[in-house]
Amino acid sequence: MVSAGIIFKRFIQKPEVGLLVNYSKLLAGEKRLLCAGRVKDGIVPMDFFADLGTASIQISNDLEKHFPKAQSQIKTIFGNLKSVDKIQNRAKGPVSIEPKILRGVKSGEVNSFESAKAFVLDGIGSRVITKSLDKLDKKQIKGMIENLRINNEPLSKKQKVLLEKYIYQQKMTQAEEMEAFPLFEKFAQPLIEKRSKQVVDNLSLSIIKNRMIKEGLSIEQIKAQGLLSDDLIKRLQTEKIEPLEVTLINNYRGASGLPEFSSRQIQALRKVTGGKVIIHSRPDLADYTKFPSAGYTKDELKEFAIKPSGYRTAQMNVIHNDGTLGEIQFRGRYTNMIGEYEHIAYDLRQDKNTLGPIFNNFKSAILKLKPAEYEEYNKYLERCYNYYNRLELGLPAVKPKLPHKFDKILSEESMKKLYDANEVRLGKLKEGFKPHFEEVA
Amino acid sequence: MVKYDIIKINNKNVRMVPKGITNMKFSQELDKVVARMKARIEREIPDTGYFRNFAEDFVNPDEKLCAKAVSLSVERDENIDGNALLLVSVLHPFMNIDASSMLVSGKRDKILEYMKKDGFKDEVVRKIHELADSFM
Numbered sequence: 001m002v003s004a005g006i007i008f009k010r011f012i013q014k015p016e017v018g019l020l021v022n023y024s025k026l027l028a029g030e031k032r033l034l035c036a037g038r039v040k041d042g043i044v045p046m047d048f049f050a051d052l053g054t055a056s057i058q059i060s061n062d063l064e065k066h067f068p069k070a071q072s073q074i075k076t077i078f079g080n081l082k083s084v085d086k087i088q089n090r091a092k093g094p095v096s097i098e099p100k101i102l103r104g105v106k107s108g109e110v111n112s113f114e115s116a117k118a119f120v121l122d123g124i125g126s127r128v129i130t131k132s133l134d135k136l137d138k139k140q141i142k143g144m145i146e147n148l149r150i151n152n153e154p155l156s157k158k159q160k161v162l163l164e165k166y167i168y169q170q171k172m173t174q175a176e177e178m179e180a181f182p183l184f185e186k187f188a189q190p191l192i193e194k195r196s197k198q199v200v201d202n203l204s205l206s207i208i209k210n211r212m213i214k215e216g217l218s219i220e221q222i223k224a225q226g227l228l229s230d231d232l233i234k235r236l237q238t239e240k241i242e243p244l245e246v247t248l249i250n251n252y253r254g255a256s257g258l259p260e261f262s263s264r265q266i267q268a269l270r271k272v273t274g275g276k277v278i279i280h281s282r283p284d285l286a287d288y289t290k291f292p293s294a295g296y297t298k299d300e301l302k303e304f305a306i307k308p309s310g311y312r313t314a315q316m317n318v319i320h321n322d323g324t325l326g327e328i329q330f331r332g333r334y335t336n337m338i339g340e341y342e343h344i345a346y347d348l349r350q351d352k353n354t355l356g357p358i359f360n361n362f363k364s365a366i367l368k369l370k371p372a373e374y375e376e377y378n379k380y381l382e383r384c385y386n387y388y389n390r391l392e393l394g395l396p397a398v399k400p401k402l403p404h405k406f407d408k409i410l411s412e413e414s415m416k417k418l419y420d421a422n423e424v425r426l427g428k429l430k431e432g433f434k435p436h437f438e439e440v441a
Numbered sequence: 442m443v444k445y446d447i448i449k450i451n452n453k454n455v456r457m458v459p460k461g462i463t464n465m466k467f468s469q470e471l472d473k474v475v476a477r478m479k480a481r482i483e484r485e486i487p488d489t490g491y492f493r494n495f496a497e498d499f500v501n502p503d504e505k506l507c508a509k510a511v512s513l514s515v516e517r518d519e520n521i522d523g524n525a526l527l528l529v530s531v532l533h534p535f536m537n538i539d540a541s542s543m544l545v546s547g548k549r550d551k552i553l554e555y556m557k558k559d560g561f562k563d564e565v566v567r568k569i570h571e572l573a574d575s576f577m
Contacts, residue, residue, distance in 0.1 A: 152491055225546070226521045271543065278542050280540050281538070282537070283530075283538070288493065293500050295500075
């Protein structure tokens with residue numbers, strides 16, 4: 001389409017997915033975001049979205065250029081670890097970039113091409129998927145309970161019984177569950193740390209190396225501040241370490257889920273970054289009341305889990321060596337699997353429908369749920385996350401069943417089937433497909 | 442763009458404070474929390490051995506700041522005996538998440554010395570704004 005001498009086209013990034021662009025501006029290589037500020041007028045002309053689409057393609061092209069170096073950086077840091085199952089990387093495509101910068105334009109944080117670029121914090125996304133631990137037997141679990149110390153004290157007999165019931169998922173009252181969960185978290189801490197130790201060690205070394213280069217941090221200072229253990233200092237002195245800058249850490253988990261990294265590991269990372277990193281966490285999960293004046297008790301705060309569906313991952317905003325902004329997610333292989341499709345229900349409730357026709361029945365079932373039912377459904381999803389996390393940690397795990405009141409299509413098994421079928425369908429559509437521009441009628 | 446407001450000027454004392462602390466109630470509340478924390482650090486962090494984590498906070502009176510409450514807290518260093526971390530945290534208005542950052546770590550005296558330094562309050566305010574902005 002040509003309007004006032006401007007050519008508009010539609011960029012088809014992948015089958016069924018595309019966005020409108022100002023083709024003239026794209027050809028001219030103009031990197032300006034003219035639409036910023038206009039959203040407040042309530043006017044949504046065609047060139048507004050074309051402008052956003054054009055900037056999204058330009059940002060995406062830029063990310064593609066930087067992608068190989070960023071990918072290689074992440075692979076160098078984590079790729080050779082025995083505890084790592086696989087690493088996935090991708091540069092954000094224009095279709096994903098567009099809604100993000102639109103949000104920035106709406107909030108006023110994006111007002112130029114450069115600010116749009118800086119707003120896409122996860123331009124290069126990486127996932128470090130870690131392997132599961134071997135399954136623990138009853139004797140090992142019993143030994144761990146016996147050796148558990150909280151504030152240097154062994155557990156009382158009552159606490160031991162409670163913890164054992166929680167570990168083996170025996171029937172408990174809600175009050176017992178609330179009492180048992182902090183014990184369970186302490187019990188699981190060594191397992192969490194065992195599974196993520198290599199990843200956290202290498203991450204710490206890379207952060208420190210970055211500080212040595214950028215801030216002139218010395219080995220003596222590292223020793224004096226107790227930033228690294230002796231064996232890591234030795235590695236720092238003898239191995240070639242790839243630097244990495246981390247700016248924000250989110251250690252996501254659900255209301256009764258375990259984190260990917262333990263509080264001890266997060267604290268160590270906090271120190272390693274020299275206080276420069278911002279950490280997002282759930283206030284109720286600190287073992288003390290951080291905000292006594294806020295008018296909420298720890299138990300009440302528990303109702304506000306960061307992700308009601310139980311989404312769990314350690315997520316970090318990073319700056320790659322060439323200045324490109326990126327995000328790394330650390331997850332176990334089962335958590336990664338459920339994470340691929342668990343968010344579909346949430347996206348549909350938010351009216352984000354980028355799914356194919358395979359999901360039509362699922363969509364209608366999820367949209368029928370009343371708020372209270374959706375809340376209950378999220379609790380079911382959280383139990384699924386916790387089930388898979390237990391498998392990753394080698395703990396006893398009973399697969400949760402979808403409550404009878406819900407349509408069977410909403411079960412986790414059904415979601416997985418739909419997701420897999422959709423992937424096969426998309427795979428077929430992608431055969432021979434190349435991103436291209438289409439004329440706009 | 443005006444980045445700083447001069448709130449107190451006389452011949453002896455010129456204080457430049459980051460934009461955002463023009464809210465006097467906020468400034469007063471922060472002073473109180475800092476004073477209470479200094480006293481507790483002195484009293485509650487031992488040279489060696491176990492101690493309980495603790496915090497002092499106030500409900501944010503500054504509508505321009507995306508925060509329900511602001512807190513200073515001390516966490517026991519889980520890897521080094523007798524060491525602690527001084528943190529500043531901001532509670533999201535929905536209270537489902539907080540953003541925190543470390544100000545200093547080390548022994549009790551090192552933390553107290555750090556809190557007595559000129560510019561400590563300015564640094565805390567700057568961090569509070571950074572943390573609140575991270576919710577956006």
